[in-house]
Amino acid sequence: MLETLGDLATYFGIVLMGLLIWAALSPFETLGWWAGWFGEKIYVDNLPSDGFVRAVRDDSRGYILFLSGIGRVSGETFSRREQGFLQRLAVALPDAVIIDDIFPYSVNNLALTGQPVFARFWRWALRRKIDGAALAGNLINLRNVLQVLISADRRYSPIYNQAMAEVLLHGLLRYNYDVNRKTPIFIVGYSGAGQMAVGAVTYLRELIDAPIYVVSLGGIFSSDPGLLAVDHMYHIYGTEDWPQKLGLIAPGRWPLFAASEWNRARRQELITLLNIGPMCHTSTGGYLDIKSLLPSGVSYLDHTVAVISEIVRKHTQLPAGSNSFSITDSTSVQT
Amino acid sequence: MVEFTGMPSLWQTIQQAMRLDQNIFADIQRVPGGLGIALIIVSLAGLSESLGQSVILFINRVRPRRFMLALLITAASHLVGYLLWTMTVWVVGVYVFGQTVSLTAIACVVGLAYAPQILAFFELTPFLGNPFSILLSLWSMVAVVMAVQMGLALELWQALLASGLGWAFIQIWRRTIGRPIYALGRWLQRRATGVPMEFTLSDLSLLRRHRAWPENLGNWRTRMSQRDLRGNVGKLFKREQPRA
Numbered sequence: 001m002l003e004t005l006g007d008l009a010t011y012f013g014i015v016l017m018g019l020l021i022w023a024a025l026s027p028f029e030t031l032g033w034w035a036g037w038f039g040e041k042i043y044v045d046n047l048p049s050d051g052f053v054r055a056v057r058d059d060s061r062g063y064i065l066f067l068s069g070i071g072r073v074s075g076e077t078f079s080r081r082e083q084g085f086l087q088r089l090a091v092a093l094p095d096a097v098i099i100d101d102i103f104p105y106s107v108n109n110l111a112l113t114g115q116p117v118f119a120r121f122w123r124w125a126l127r128r129k130i131d132g133a134a135l136a137g138n139l140i141n142l143r144n145v146l147q148v149l150i151s152a153d154r155r156y157s158p159i160y161n162q163a164m165a166e167v168l169l170h171g172l173l174r175y176n177y178d179v180n181r182k183t184p185i186f187i188v189g190y191s192g193a194g195q196m197a198v199g200a201v202t203y204l205r206e207l208i209d210a211p212i213y214v215v216s217l218g219g220i221f222s223s224d225p226g227l228l229a230v231d232h233m234y235h236i237y238g239t240e241d242w243p244q245k246l247g248l249i250a251p252g253r254w255p256l257f258a259a260s261e262w263n264r265a266r267r268q269e270l271i272t273l274l275n276i277g278p279m280c281h282t283s284t285g286g287y288l289d290i291k292s293l294l295p296s297g298v299s300y301l302d303h304t305v306a307v308i309s310e311i312v313r314k315h316t317q318l319p320a321g322s323n324s325f326s327i328t329d330s331t332s333v334q335t
Numbered sequence: 336m337v338e339f340t341g342m343p344s345l346w347q348t349i350q351q352a353m354r355l356d357q358n359i360f361a362d363i364q365r366v367p368g369g370l371g372i373a374l375i376i377v378s379l380a381g382l383s384e385s386l387g388q389s390v391i392l393f394i395n396r397v398r399p400r401r402f403m404l405a406l407l408i409t410a411a412s413h414l415v416g417y418l419l420w421t422m423t424v425w426v427v428g429v430y431v432f433g434q435t436v437s438l439t440a441i442a443c444v445v446g447l448a449y450a451p452q453i454l455a456f457f458e459l460t461p462f463l464g465n466p467f468s469i470l471l472s473l474w475s476m477v478a479v480v481m482a483v484q485m486g487l488a489l490e491l492w493q494a495l496l497a498s499g500l501g502w503a504f505i506q507i508w509r510r511t512i513g514r515p516i517y518a519l520g521r522w523l524q525r526r527a528t529g530v531p532m533e534f535t536l537s538d539l540s541l542l543r544r545h546r547a548w549p550e551n552l553g554n555w556r557t558r559m560s561q562r563d564l565r566g567n568v569g570k571l572f573k574r575e576q577p578r579a
Contacts, residue, residue, distance in 0.1 A: 020457060020460070023457075023460045023461070023463070024456055024457045024458075024459045024460045024464075025459070026460075026461060027390075027459055027461055031389075031390060031393035032393065034393055034394070034396070034544060035392075035393045035396045035397060035398075035402075036396055036398075037398075037399055146461060149461035149462040149463075150461040152461070152462055153461040153462050153464070153465075155390060155464075155465070155536060155539075156390075156461060158539045158540050158542070159539065159544075162543065162544055163544075203543075206543075
């Protein structure tokens with residue numbers, strides 16, 4: 001029995017050491033990009049529009065960049081819930097361009113399944129994840145979580161977030177964003193992409209002289225300089241969503257550090273916290289769940305769409321929708 | 336696994352040194368292969384530390400081949416640092432505390448004190464690397480004090496004093512007689528990297544990789560029509576050296 005326990009401990013130690021080595025090696029992609037090791041290209045998945053999302057619109061009044069959570073492997077939206085969310089958002093905001101083909105966990109928008117060395121491994125992981133195997137999906141999540149931590153780490157964040165800003169600008173330009181018109185930009189960061197959204201703003205602000213808003217959908221983010229660079233940030237969260245509290249690991253999010261970017265942004269009223277109901281972080285009961293209903297009978301998905309579309313309307317002066325309500329500095333939003 | 340007569344394996348020696356086991360610090364002075372083990376540990380620590388500090392090479396955009404060369408030179412400089420520590424501890428032990436101890440014995444224990452630095456590579460870990468580097472510094476300090484205590488057969492307070500004196504001597508040496516040697520080291524690194532090495536970590540927030548963007552964006556827009564946008568976005572991106 002002791003031998004078995006000893007073997008178990010040894011295997012656990014080997015796995016743990018492997019994970020730690022993986023974590024320590026993870027910044028090399030970002031650092032190598034800065035050093036010019038991987039060239040200058042920003043990769044694009046060339047996904048056709050479905051008529052709602054990724055549609056080029058002339059005279060658009062707002063550009064919405066959707067950055068998905070840590071389960072992504074490329075710029076392609078595989079999640080049906082996310083597809084449904086984006087289509088509904090497009091219907092609610094017909095004058096907005098919605099862009100979702102950005103992979104926020106790569107410095108040059110290169111999909112995991114397109115990497116030169118580990119593409120086969122990630123394609124295998126993706127196939128296994130789609131088939132339902134949890135471990136493969138967790139490997140993808142872990143890899144992307146490390147990129148989120150890189151974006152939050154002050155040693156690497158200037159590099160990673162600059163890269164992300166370039167990818168976002170590249171995405172906007174691909175959809176005919178006119179920098180002279182200064183059309184408002186809304187970066188919707190879901191889950192871990194909340195950090196990517198916030199981090200990129202500091203540098204996107206230097207490239208575009210237009211209003212930039214961040215909508216954090218259950219977003220997990222640190223106290224980032226981007227919080228002071230946004231025109232406004234909306235942090236949308238559900239009462240049952242505990243993962244969004246992981247951002248509180250960052251000391252700058254604590255009230256104790258009054259001079260942190262987060263606390264300064266709060267004092268400057270750059271951040272609005274929106275409790276939109278009993279949603280959890282993802283899947284059933286999550287923000288994008290169409291089957292779970294609020295007491296009013298509105299699905300969680302429709303309510304999330306309504307909240308975000310109201311935010312966009314408020315800052316683009318589009319006409320209000322039929323189920324609109326006021327986005328204030330209060331901490332809860334009720335239909 | 337390397338086996339030395341009278342000593343545990345290299346891996347076990349490293350483990351015991353990391354656990355700050357006093358016995359291993361005593362044993363390494365007595366066995367014939369002790370200095371060899373110490374040098375291996377110092378080399379491993381030097382390589383790990385040079386990897387852990389390699390961010391500076393990336394910031395200055397060192398190319399891959401020169402990157403490897405720069406790593407080796409940094410690792411070699413840690414060996415020079417090890418020799419300096421050894422000499423300093425021996426001089427303090429013999430001339431300040433009047434101990435009779437061989438330079439080889441000191442070299443063995445000081446080398447063992449480098450064992451925690453084998454983990455220096457993990458300082459690169461995002462978010463957790465910073466607190467880990469603080470932990471590693473404290474861990475290494477304790478290891479150095481233990482090495483001095485066991486090597487010079489001193490009491491704890493004497494070992495603390497000796498370590499402090501050794502550190503002070505090194506700081507003075509670096510700023511006086513040692514300046515040409517450090518300058519030579521920096522020159523060698525610049526030659527190895529092939530770049531001026533002008534930027535440090537603190538410069539990172541000021542550096543921009545594509546600084547010509549704002550100017551390019553305006554000119555580019557006047558040249559391209561709206562229809563051409565999607566097909567010509569790539570022409571906007573040009574390679575630039577980072578500028579503060």
